[in-house]
Amino acid sequence: QAVVTQEPSLTVSPGGTVTLTCGSSTGAVTSGHYPYWFQQKPGQAPRTLIYDINNKQSWTPDRISGSLLGGKAALTLSGAQPEDEADYYCSLFYTGVSVFGGGTKLTVL
Amino acid sequence: QVQLVQSGAEVKRPGASVKVSCKASGYTFTGNNIHWVRQAPGQGLEWMGKIKPSDGSTTYPQKFQGRITMTRDTSTSTVYMELTSLRFEDTALYYCAETRSDYWGQGTLITVSS
Numbered sequence: 093q094a095v096v097t098q099e100p101s102l103t104v105s106p107g108g109t110v111t112l113t114c115g116s117s118t119g120a121v122t123s124g125h126y127p128y129w130f131q132q133k134p135g136q137a138p139r140t141l142i143y144d145i146n147n148k149q150s151w152t153p154d155r156i157s158g159s160l161l162g163g164k165a166a167l168t169l170s171g172a173q174p175e176d177e178a179d180y181y182c183s184l185f186y187t188g189v190s191v192f193g194g195g196t197k198l199t200v201l
Numbered sequence: 202q203v204q205l206v207q208s209g210a211e212v213k214r215p216g217a218s219v220k221v222s223c224k225a226s227g228y229t230f231t232g233n234n235i236h237w238v239r240q241a242p243g244q245g246l247e248w249m250g251k252i253k254p255s256d257g258s259t260t261y262p263q264k265f266q267g268r269i270t271m272t273r274d275t276s277t278s279t280v281y282m283e284l285t286s287l288r289f290e291d292t293a294l295y296y297c298a299e300t301r302s303d304y305w306g307q308g309t310l311i312t313v314s315s
Contacts, residue, residue, distance in 0.1 A: 093263060128300060130246070137296055138238070138246060140303040147302045181246050188260045190236070195245040 094118045095158055096184050098193035103170040113164040114176045114182030120163035125184040127165035129158055132179045132195075141180075142167065172200050202226035203237075205297055205306035206246040212312045213287050221309045223297030226263075230278040231255040237271065237282045239293040252280055262299045287313045 095117040104110035114127060121127060128140040134153040142148055142158040145165065155171045165184070169176055183195045208222040209269040211221040223235065229274035233298075252271040259271045273280045280297060292313045 102256045129299075132246075137308055138298075139305065140298075140300050143301050149309075151303075179245075183248065185244075189262050190248045190251070192246045192248055194239075 093147065093185050093189070094184070094191055096182065096191045096193035098180075098182060098196045100194065101197040101199070103199045104176075106170065106174065106200055108172050109168065109170045109197065110172060112169075112182075112198070113160070113161070114166070114184065114193050116184055117162045118186070120185060121160060121165045123143055123160070125165070125186070127160075128183045128190075129165075129167045129182045130183070132181065133177075138181065169198075174200050176200055191194060191199040203302075203304050205299070205304050207295075207297060207306040207309045210310040210312070212314055215287060216287060216313055217287050217312055217313075218283060218285040219311055220281055221295055221297075223280045223282070223306050225254075225278045225280070225299075225304075228299075228302070228304065231275065233299050235273075235280050236298050236300055238296045238298060240296070241290070241293040244293075247293075249282070254278075254280065279299070284311075287311075289313050297304060 097115045126144050130138040131141045132138040146158040159166050179195045181195045183190045204226045231254045234251040235285045250280045252259045254273050270283045294308045296308050
């Protein structure tokens, strides 16, 4: 099974910009991997932030965007807010099977 | 409003089976796939498989093949996830989710303990 890699932890200053990435052990991440991004806050169920690279939910803030960058899927938070502090997971699709990354713990400090 | 309501927490012995239900309401049940995702205490998310409610077709990752079965009942808009031969490491919070639309169940805690 493919392995999906994420940064274990990142820190961003309030109002700053940070990019989380999601890589694949099989090579470059493409649109065919249909990258998803999920946000999970302590004690809560995950929420789907973005699907299929860059499609947002109605509640996804404009300051959060998804893209493909340097062979990886990327989640960029611009103008970080305290409420963005959370765990972020990506998932990639491999011929019918989805695989989650290990998650990135984002601290806003 | 949209809801995915899961069955309650369970404690099981090693080797036993568990069946978790997920009842959908407020949206078209036969639309997108419903996925099962679990999270062991203090750990990340793990994808367990998906079911297509319209025809009941399923996809499971190799790790769970032979031990997991997902089914659905369109008359009650409910999907089920059964996991057999439970091990201590199956202790986790289990979620059903229609991830594309961001519909998630509240989670079901399954504890495997002797």
